[in-house]
Amino acid sequence: MPETKRARRPDVKLVILGDMNVGKTSLLHRYMDKKLSDTISTVGGAFYLKQWGPYNISLWDTAGREQFHGLGSMYCRGASAVILTYDVTNWQSLAELEERFLSLTDTANHDCIYAVVGNKADLTDPPNEEEDYEGGCPIHKPHYASHLTPPVSPTTGSPVANREVRKEDAVALYQRILRYKVLDERSSPPAEKMCFETSAKTGANVDVLFETLFDMVLPSILRMRSESEASPTVDLEDYGPVSSKQTKGGCC
Incomplete structure (x- = not known):
């Protein structure tokens, strides 16, 4: 295959899911x-192509609106990584990930990697120095509530009042994702590495999020390239250009 054509082809797919207004498009x-x-609300989905070293990663932004929900499983088909995004100031946005969006990932690759990402961290209080952090999420604690329970909101008027989702709630959700996918927690990426809090406004942890996932999907990239080189089938993508940004979307 000519190198110029290979350079335009996505090696793996990364999909970002979440309710409307959590800031998915703003993160991208x-x-x-x-x-x-x-940004404006994303209609259906939007596609971006990121060149990362010698590899090409397609980034799919999806709409969070209910009327586009059925398209989610199509966008997740063959995904090597999924970012499940919520708003740290909106409890329902975390609950929606489990209630509406997790089932859409059934069409993703069997070895798909999942990240739970709380956006809009700039609206919350600064991290508590007494907590132990690694990779933007607290170190795994021995027990968590088996179901999501909204925390009691503190007195309004301070930055603390904006937070509705605790970091340990995201960790608990990640653990339930592993159980839903029937994945062994001992052999899966640890929660402290796969839970992030980001701010699209300030840029906090945004590069760390995407580049951590890019590093983790490298085995999938190498496997897919090997299978492609060994396969005698014709790849239709070789006969048409792939735009680096086919559509523009907005925060949904």
Whole structure:
């Protein structure tokens, strides 16, 4: 295969899911453009192509609106990584990940990697120095509530009042994702590595999020390239260009 054609082909797919207004598109704009752009609600989905070293990763932004929900499983088909995004100031946005969006990932690859990402961290209080952090999420604690329970909101008027989702709630959700996928927790990426809190506004942890996932999907990239080189089938993508940004979307 000519190298120029290979350079345009995505090696793996990364999909970002979540309810409307959690800032999915803003996270992608912050990572791709290194700035926060004015956005509008994503209709259906939007595709971006990121060149990462010698590899090409397709980033799929999806709509969070209910009327586009059925398209989610199509976008997740063959995904090597899924970012499940919620708003740290909106409890329902975390609950929606489990109630509406997790089942859409049934079409993803069997070895798909899952990250739970709380956006809009700039609206919350600064981290508690007494907590133990690694990779933007507290170190795994011995027990968590088996079901999500909204925390009691503190007195309004302070940054603390904006937080509705605790970091340990995201960790508990990640553990339930592993159980839903029938994945062995001991051999899966640990929760402290796969839970992030980000801010598309300030850029906090955005690069860390995407580049951590890019590193983790490298085995999938190498496997897929090996299978492609060994397969005698014709790849239709070889006969048409792949745009680096087919559509533009917005925060949903």
